[in-house]
Amino acid sequence: MRIGVDLGGTKIEAIALDDRGNSLTRQRIPTPTGDYHATLDAVATLIGRIEQLTGMHGSVGIGTPGSPSPATGLIRNANSTCLNGQPLQQNFERLLNRPVRLANDADCFALSESIDGAGQGFHSVFGVIIGTGVGAGIVINGSLIPHANRIAGEWGHNPLPWPSATESPGEACYCGKKGCIETFLSGAGLHLDYRRETGLEISGPELSKRLEQQEQAAERVMARYENRLARSLATVINLLDPEVIVLGGGLSNLVRLYERIPRIWAEYIFSDVVRTRLLPPRHGDSSGVRGAAWLWPEGEDQY
Template identity: 60%
Template sequence: MRIGIDLGGTKIEIIALDAAGRTLARRRVATPQGDYAATVQAVAGLVAAVESELGQRGTVGVGTPGALSRVTGRIKNANSTCLNGQPLQDDLQAALGRPLRIANDANCFALSEAVDGAAAGAETVFGVILGTGVGGGIVVRGQALTGANAIAGEWGHNPLPGGAAPGPACYCGRSGCVETWLSGPGLAADHLRVTGRTCTPEALVAGAAAGDADSIATLDRYAARLARALATVVNLLDPDVIVLGGGLSNLALLYEAVPRLWVPHVFSDAIATRLCRAVHGDSSGVRGAAWLWPD
């Protein structure tokens, strides 16, 4: 049995999978806000509850915002700031009494879709999360890449190609990052800058469907920016499949518009890379954490 944990900013989710990837159990609890010790105990409690329910012990993988520093072994770059600087892997292993594996949540998303999702069977997969933030993960031949600095796939904090300088300020301290343009808040902020009107992504989609010219223009700008940003990924990584997840992956227009719009920016006479929506949706992160133990 494989157990996966998705350690999010607002909720902690657990899933137990059998050898074939079928769901045996699934639970979620609210994340203790700003309380690191309580977060560790919440994860340990979920594992204990699921193993007691199923009457068996499993391997444990954890998907978390940020990554384990190669220097300190502690969490870095997490937007759940109470985790930063903490020895999360050591503390969870002590609480559970066994080794476990930790990976960035975007890596877990990409791994899930590469194992038995939209990119099943593909050699090289780039997984994209378009939500409150923008994340990315890389899977090659079924293995998630971490990288020498534990930042493989972190395309959200590169400058948007062709973006107006200096661009919107980013929490990372830089300006004009991909995340500031392509996240949900970034999409809403772009509409506000251009039209002076506050609008949620859901309302933009509804407005565009009703023929509102401003909503259509905002979504068109978004698709063009996503195409330019992903073209740099194609030029650098040349993946077989790019899988979109997160709330904005539900924008149906992206799957026709982006492959058409990235053509002028990709350094190739033909583009075989497929752009797909995640098969497992919101479950991909927690499933991918379980798949951190492939055997």
């Protein structure tokens, strides 16, 4: 049995998978706010509950915001700031009394969609998260690529490509730079553009509703968003040339993206033909936690 944990800022979710990838049970609890040790205990309690329900002992993979530094092993770049500077993997291994594998949550999403999701059967998969933040994972032949610096897929912290005069220098990003892709393509970036267009502050579902009603302001904002996303993904294709790009996160639910983005990105891709496919996720919100479980491939010693 494989246990996967998605350690989010507001919730902790765990799943148990059998050898065929079938879900045995799935549990969710709130994340203790800003409390590192309470977070460790909550994950351990959740895993204990899973093993009690199934009557089995399992390997443990954990998807986290941020990533461990290759120099120190301490977590960095996590928006759940209580994790930063902490030896998360070592603490979990001591608490759970077994080896634990840790990966960025976007890496877990990409791995899940590559193994038995929308990217199944493709050799190269770029799995994108577009929601609160913008990140990605890169899977080649069913495995995450080796990370020299453990930052593969951090395309959200590259500058927006081919910026117009109105897009440059761009908004300040929490990373310390300006004009990062994340500041344009995250949910917050999309809502900021709508507020500038209309003066109104609205939610994601409300924006979707206004698009369905063909509100002109919403259409203008969405057209800019689609062009920016197409430009940004074009640079990924120019660099990695993946067979498939799978979108995840809240904004991946916008069905129109899968038709419109490929029409736009052709202008920016350095090729006479573009065979890369843009697909929605098969497992939706479950991809991250399933990918954490798959951090232990078949045949490896799991515990």
